[in-house]
Amino acid sequence: MEGKIDFPLFGLEIDVMIGKGVRLEYAEKCAGYLQNLPKQVIEKLCEGAINYCEEFRVYFDDEGLSIPENMQSREILKYIHPNSLIVDTPEDDSIIAFQMELNCDWEVEHGMEWVIRDSEVLYVGPFNGESAWYEKEHFKTGFGQSYVAIDD
Numbered sequence: 206m207e208g209k210i211d212f213p214l215f216g217l218e219i220d221v222m223i224g225k226g227v228r229l230e231y232a233e234k235c236a237g238y239l240q241n242l243p244k245q246v247i248e249k250l251c252e253g254a255i256n257y258c259e260e261f262r263v264y265f266d267d268e269g270l271s272i273p274e275n276m277q278s279r280e281i282l283k284y285i286h287p288n289s290l291i292v293d294t295p296e297d298d299s300i301i302a303f304q305m306e307l308n309c310d311w312e313v314e315h316g317m318e319w320v321i322r323d324s325e326v327l328y329v330g331p332f333n334g335e336s337a338w339y340e341k342e343h344f345k346t347g348f349g350q351s352y353v354a355i356d357d
Contacts, residue, residue, distance in 0.1 A: 210236045212287055214247065220289035232292045235303045238321075239290055246326060250319055251278045253329025253353030254285060254309070260352065261311040270311060284310040285317065293336060302337035304328075320344070320351075329353045 206223040223232045242250075255276055265272065272284055286308040295302060302322035309317045312331060320328035322337045327344045328351040335344070344351045 206232075208232075210290065211240065212290075213240055214242060215282065215285075215287055217287070219287050222289050222291045224291075224293040226294050227292055228298070231295055231298050235292045235301050236290060238301045239303070239305075243324065246321065246324060248278055249326040249353055250329060251281050253319075253326060253351065254281045254317065256352040257317065257330055258284065258309070258311045265311070268311075272311060288316075293338070296338045304335060304337050306332055325356065326353050327351065327355060 206227075206229075208221040208223070209218050210221050211217070212219045221232065221236060223229070255278075258272060258276075258281060262272075262274070264270075273280070288306045288308060291304045291306060293303075300323045304321075305319040307317040307319065315331035318328060318330060318332040318335060319326070320335050320337050327337070327339075327341060328335050330350065330352050341355055344355055
């Protein structure tokens, strides 16, 4: 199933991709959470995005990018362009868990992915199609190591 929702953090409408077998009520709960992201989650997403951006700074001259250094938190959002909210079949439908596909100015080939589960930012990095239901350890050491610190 597919749909669209408003994403107030960016002031635009994005796609919603709902996995096979996902109940509409669960997808709506995830979408509602995204539309009302808590401040601490936004700050963690921005922290991870800044870290991800800084990793690519060495390539900026070659790519003709002019993203300022030493950005403060939400400034990074100017360089991020969300595409879709992805809601897969939950392992526990009492827990909100989803991923997002985004574009970013510094990595046009792989874009960016955000993974959030139970109000915790688990992954910020290149889009790898990570599942929100992977164990936390995966995001610390796995193929798609996160650019955000994950709490234990």
